[in-house]
Amino acid sequence: MSTEPGPNKAPDVNDLRMSLSVGDDGMQAVFKVVYNPRRRLHYQDVFQHLNENQIIFGIKHDDIKRLEKDWLEQGHQEGQVLEIIAARGLPMQPCEDGRVEFFIKKRPPVVIDDKGRADFRNIDRFTTVNDGERLARIYPPREGKSGMDIRGHEVVPREPKRPLLETGKNVIRLEEGEGRILCKARTHGIYIHSRNFIDVNPELAIQSSIGLETGNVKYDGNVRVGHNIERGSSLFCRGDLKVRGMVESDDVHVGGSMQVDKGIHASGQGLIKAAGDLRTNYIDNSHIFVEGSIEVQRSINASEIVCMGDLVVADKNGSISGGSVYCFGSIAASIIGNRSETATRIVVGHHVKNIELLKRELHNKEILGRNYEDSVIDVKKVNAFITRMRGKVPADKRLQFRQVFAHYKECKLKLEACLFHIERYKAGQYNKDEVRLIVRDVLHPGVVIQYRSHIEKITAPQSSCIYIFRPDLDGPLIKAWKNES
Structure with a gap:
């Protein structure tokens, strides 16, 4: 806003031509005056002009007095503003x-490799946080302080918004x-952030x-899937897995x-x-491959199964046909094999994991044994040299000989550890307790049953039988199965 003399009023040569500009926010007033050597500018002139325009707060008294003084002392030109x-x-x-x-x-987002390809399956769509990890910090609002404009009106700040x-x-x-709040995870799990x-x-x-759509899943807790695990996908979790639909993938590790709930049909060479x-x-x-027990409701068909516990096909018509089943414990099903005499291998009482580890350690034994024999020869050579020198070993040979003896000790320790594992795995190859193969209905021809070195080939149908295997028996003890329910 600007204030000047009205246009119809003829200016007096001795008058002061004063004007005032006030900002739109009412926080500042700029006073202007045209220099007139025939008229002295007094402090009161400016103050009165401000008062006439209702300017009562924040008046710069020192600046007005300085202007009054400059009016007299400075060499201003007439008409100068x-x-x-x-x-x-x-x-x-x-x-705030x-x-x-x-x-x-x-x-x-999806990462593009150096060949311009995007891997949509291996997207990290889920964020994992650890127990005690910082998630967020909430900063409180800060109230503002009121001000005042040059007309004496209070300028009130708005109310601050509270964090949501x-x-x-x-x-x-x-x-x-100071009102701050730190938010931390109470447990390890999936981080959820939805709006506020x-x-x-x-x-x-x-x-x-x-x-x-989801990409491959890797999580070190429990996973629950509402539908299927589709073919071509992979899942890895350290906890339990619950699937409401089917598993079609052959790359699932739990x-x-x-x-x-529905079933497993992987149709692949994976595991x-x-x-x-x-x-x-x-x-x-x-x-x-299951390190615990397996419970199947309906059937196991054309599959390779390794079970370190017991295996049960629970349905009254539940069957096992085709493929092979290796089980450390007992197996129970209504039907094993089928009328087409499809080859079906049933192995009970075998600890497949220990058997495989035993094979590995026996292979390692050959390598470690050769290394140990070579180290013994090297030690004998060193001892012979020391004998010839009557114990006076040159300084340049001492480090070399120490390395030979250290290598010998290392080879010996590795071989001893390998032999220990071999004995342990040998003892754990087979179940030392009684194991059973329970057939509630029919055992078809084409089925091969193995317990340790004993192999039983089924050439004719058998009904409702139990094969009992124990280490102290030369062969299975076969009994009739009776429904006790």
Whole structure:
């Protein structure tokens, strides 16, 4: 806003031509005056002009007095415009909105390799956090302070916005002082961040299928899949796995137990492996290694199964046909084999893992044995040299000889450890307790049963029988099976 004499008023040569410019925010007034050597500018002239324009706060008295003094002392030209800031308000101090600082960053998009190819399956779509890891920090709002404009009106700052962040049950809120709150994970799990909400879910829950849309899954906790694990995908988890649909992938590794509601049909050369137990409806054309027990409802067809516990096909018509089943414990099914006499191998009481480890250690024994024999020859040569020198070994030979003796000790220790493992794996090749093969209905021709070195080839159908195997028996003890239910 500017104030000047009205256009219809004829100016007096002795008058002061004064004007005032006020900013839109009312926080500053600029006073201008045209220099007139015939008229002296007094402090009161400026003050009155300000007062007429309702400017009452923040008046710059010292600057006005300095202008009054300069009017007399400086060599101004007539008509020259002099100006000063005659008043300045007190700015309000703005508030600070509350805010949230997030420490967990989003995963990058699909990575393109140097050949321009994108791997859509190996995208990290899930963010994992550790127990006690920092997730976010909440900063409180800060109130502003009121100011005043040059007309004496209070300038009030707006109310600050409070930070919006809700936390789930697996997030700890810690007071840090000065109103700050640190949010930390209460457990290891999947980080969840949805708008103004964060939480940690110890179980990775995938509502859809695991496939191209989700990418391959790798998680060191429990995983729950709402539909299928599609062919071509892979899953690795250190906890338990629950699948509401089917497993079609042949690349599944589970650190705990595994439950598949519909069934397993991998049709590949890969491996489905579980460190715990396996429960499913059926297994078809799959390679499976389970360190616990297996419970199947309907059937096992054309599959390679290794089970370190017991295996049961529970349905009254439950069957095992085709492929091979290696089981450390007992096996029970209604039907084994089929009318087509498809080759079906049943091995009970064998600890496949220890047998494979024994083969590996026996191979290592040959290599370590040769290394040990070579080191013995080297030691004999050193001892012969020392004897010839009557114990006076040259300085340049001492380090070399120490290395020979150290290598000998190392080879000896490795061979002794290998021999120890061989004896342990030999003792653990087979189940020392009684194991059984229970056939509730029919055992068809084409089935081969093995227990240790004993092999039983079925050439004619057998009904409702139990094969009992013990280390003290030369062959199986066969009894009739009776339904006790």
